[in-house]
Amino acid sequence: MTPPAATGGACAGSYDEERAARAVRELLLAVGEDPDREGLRETPARVARAYREIFAGLRLDARDVLTTTFDLGHEEMVLVRDIEVYSTCEHHLVPFHGVAHVGYIPGADGRITGLSKLARLVDVYARRPQVQERLTTQIADALVEVLDPTGVLVVVECEHLCMSMRGVRKPGARTVTSAVRGQMRDVATRAEAMSLVTGR
Numbered sequence: 001m002t003p004p005a006a007t008g009g010a011c012a013g014s015y016d017e018e019r020a021a022r023a024v025r026e027l028l029l030a031v032g033e034d035p036d037r038e039g040l041r042e043t044p045a046r047v048a049r050a051y052r053e054i055f056a057g058l059r060l061d062a063r064d065v066l067t068t069t070f071d072l073g074h075e076e077m078v079l080v081r082d083i084e085v086y087s088t089c090e091h092h093l094v095p096f097h098g099v100a101h102v103g104y105i106p107g108a109d110g111r112i113t114g115l116s117k118l119a120r121l122v123d124v125y126a127r128r129p130q131v132q133e134r135l136t137t138q139i140a141d142a143l144v145e146v147l148d149p150t151g152v153l154v155v156v157e158c159e160h161l162c163m164s165m166r167g168v169r170k171p172g173a174r175t176v177t178s179a180v181r182g183q184m185r186d187v188a189t190r191a192e193a194m195s196l197v198t199g200r
């Protein structure tokens, strides 16, 4: 079977806000709350609206955001560091958050994209139920597919609230994942990119 294109993966289904609100009301009942008490009366609708935003990436495709490209003939590394990441752990539906560093070396045609588009690309994949490893590789593979660059490096560092506020309860533990493609695998190039990531 052919694997899906990296840029894809967006679900075709539309967002059913009423259904989400019903499910939240049901969840409140299940945990022993009274969804009709004053403070909670608007909560199901509010959460349903918030989930529309939090999972908006399910209805986006990387090609939707990597729209602006420039032919600058720039062939050197471009790296945007410390892009804020807010995502949702698909195992527990609680947040994981931290930063992403996204770098690439343009292809032979020197085509580059707008810097903000790299941050938008992170959001396309972060705003879905996720695991950090998949988030990292999806960002890298989408860049490869759309920009056809010579190399890509993506590093994501996050704290998972499912490890902090419950379960093993280790607040402050940060998970670091990376995805390296093309010429970024070259030892010296990768070292240069990592020195840009760490600022050293």
Ligand SMILES: Nc1nc2c(ncn2[C@@H]2O[C@H](COP(=O)(O)OP(=O)(O)OP(=O)(O)O)[C@@H](O)[C@H]2O)c(=O)[nH]1
Pocket (backbone or CB within 6 Å): 089, 090, 091, 130, 131, 132, 133, 160, 162, 163, 166, 167, 168
């Ligand atoms: N690899 C990976 N694991 C994750 C990620 N987010 C959460 N997890 C882990 O998913 C695992 C789920 O394990 P389970 O044993 O099925 O669930 P659980 O009983 O709630 O596990 P605990 O969190 O250890 O209490 C846990 O070890 C989580 O730490 C992620 O992004 N990547």
Ligand SMILES: [Zn+2]
Pocket (backbone or CB within 6 Å): 089, 090, 091, 092, 093, 094, 160, 162, 163
């Ligand atoms: Zn989790």
